[in-house]
Amino acid sequence: MAQERTIHAALLGIGTVGGGVYKLTQELGEDILAKTGARLVIDRILVRDRTKKREGVPAALLTDSWEEILRDEKIEIVIEVTGGIEPTLTRLTEALRAGKQVVTANKDLLAEYGAQLFEAAEEGHCDLHFEAAVAGAIPIIRPLRQSLAASQLTEVMGIVNGTTNYILTRMAEDGMGYGEALELATRLGYAESDPTSDVEGYDAGRKLAIMASIAFNSRVTFPQVYTEGITKITAEDIRYAREFGYVIKLIAMTRLARDGVEVKVHPMLLPEQHPLSSVRDSFNAVFVHGKACDDAMFMGRGAGQMPTASAVMGDVIDTMRNILHHSCGKIGCGCYKNLPVKPVEDTSSRFFLRIQVTDKPGALANIAGILGNNDVSIAQVVQKKSRDGVAELVIITDPVRERHFNDAIRILQGMSVLKEVSGIIRVYGS
Secondary structure: OOOOEEEEEEEEOOOHHHHHHHHHHHHOHHHHHHHHOEEEEEEEEEOOOOOOOOOOOOHHHEEOOHHHHHHOOOEEEEEEOOOOOOOHHHHHHHHHHOOOEEEEOOHHHHHHHHHHHHHHHHHHOOOEEOHHHOOOOOOOHHHHHHHOOOOOEEEEEEEOOHHHHHHHHHHHHHOOOHHHHHHHHHHOOOOOOOOHHHHOOHHHHHHHHHHHHHHOOEOOOHHHOEEOOOOOOOHHHHHHHHHOOEEEEEEEEEEEEOOEEEEEEEEEEEEOOOHHHHOOOOEEEEEEEEOOOEEEEEEEEOOOHHHHHHHHHHHHHHHHHHHHOOOOOOOOOOOOEOOOEOOHHHOEEEEEEEEEEEOOOOHHHHHHHHHHHOOOOEEEEEEOOOEOOEEEEEEEEOOEEHHHHHHHHHHHHOOOOEEEEEEEEEEOOO
């Protein structure tokens, strides 16, 4: 009988996600052995404070020395769930160059320094897996890199931030204002004490940079992603959107255009019939379109201890198989193209525009004239009842280059008839 193979790993971080990962390694020991042909052993857990007790985690596993892990030739896999840029970037780069396989959940790192990490992985002939970096338990990275590799993808769009989706759901279904919905999300643990990264679209932007890089085989970094959050969305916007047959979601979208790649995160009016429109509360979903595959959607829990730990462990199991079959490093960066990222001003969108104007003859005609002179065509318009001599206009445009739309808005803001621009939101469709 052949001797049982053991694969040794180190875990960087034992916080919320790290605790979930360690729990799964203990619970699934026999399953992992059956699925891979090897037993997984966590030899070291890197922490800041070794003296702090962690329930269910043997103190003997804890270390505050990265060098101890790096020098240990027995350790073949480094599992990183600490987050942040440094010292994590240096550690993972060193691990890969030393021939250790890496599994990470670090979207911040990949969205800005993915190229450096893949270069190190190539040097060390190593795996670099990161399914948990985007959309938690939802399998999207592996499908983009493998299952859909021949599908000639043209568009990837999704709801990839559970906090903002929960807030918008409460505003839509319960009539809450933004502040009230955010307070509830914070109280229930969906929002951090500082929700800026979520509500301003930065979290979704980092995830989009990763997905765009894979989908179109061309490196996109987070600073290249246009981001706009949900803080200006009001209950009135949601009510008017419903009147037109739309729901409002924070959408991360990337498209392949003839002259480059579009990468944008912003609130969007989606038709009620669109598959993403039914994604509620803290759920995430990613919708993919390709020439060969047509439409496909992936939906599930996008965050949380065990969903994220599940994605991490899926990568660990994949890595173990590669180690046993001597096939590590078989899927590299994949960014063999060098496509330009289009400035947001050069992309096109439809727009929902809500404005307050002086209620007098010719006001609507003047506004329509200015829009038309800047190549902004009106698809739908509704004039609400006048109050105190001010009427509210709600307009949905045809597709227009964002540069031209912005020019029109600047001219409108200089008109005496315009009292306020109350809302501007992009609308899905061409």
